[in-house]
Amino acid sequence: MTRPDISFSTQTLSQFLQQPKRSHLDAVLRVIRYLKKQPGQGLLLASDSDGQVTAFCDADWASCPLTRKSVIGYMVKIGKSLISWKAKKQTTVSRSSAEAEYRSLASTIS
Structure with a gap:
C-alpha cells in the first residue's frame, strides 16, 4: 500500500x-x-522527523448513490511521513453527517 x-x-x-x-x-x-x-x-519517508504523531479524518455522508452509506477515511503521520491511511464504506447508514464524522473519528482513534 x-x-x-x-x-x-x-x-x-x-x-x-x-x-x-x-x-x-x-x-x-x-x-x-x-x-x-x-x-x-x-510514498517517500522523510529522514528528519520530530516524532510528533498527527491524525486526520473525514467522512463523506451518504456518498454511495446505490446504498446511501457514507465513506470514511483517515490518515496518520509521524512528522512529515505518512504511515497509515484508510478509506472505507461504512457498514451502516448514518442518519446525519455528524454521526458519519463521529464514526470516522472512532475508526481513526482505534
Whole structure:
C-alpha cells in the first residue's frame, strides 16, 4: 500500500468483483495503464522527523448513490511521513453527517 494515488480507484472497483461489467474492465485497464506510465512512484519517508504523531479524518455522508452509506477515511503521520491511511464504506447508514464524522473519528482513534 505505497500508492495512495490509486487507492480510491482500487477501492471503488473492488466493490464490483462479484458481477463485473465491461465498464469496470475498462476502468481497471485505465488504472493499469496509469501504473505502467508512472514507475517508481510511491510514498517517500522523510529522514528528519520530530516524532510528533498527527491524525486526520473525514467522512463523506451518504456518498454511495446505490446504498446511501457514507465513506470514511483517515490518515496518520509521524512528522512529515505518512504511515497509515484508510478509506472505507461504512457498514451502516448514518442518519446525519455528524454521526458519519463521529464514526470516522472512532475508526481513526482505534
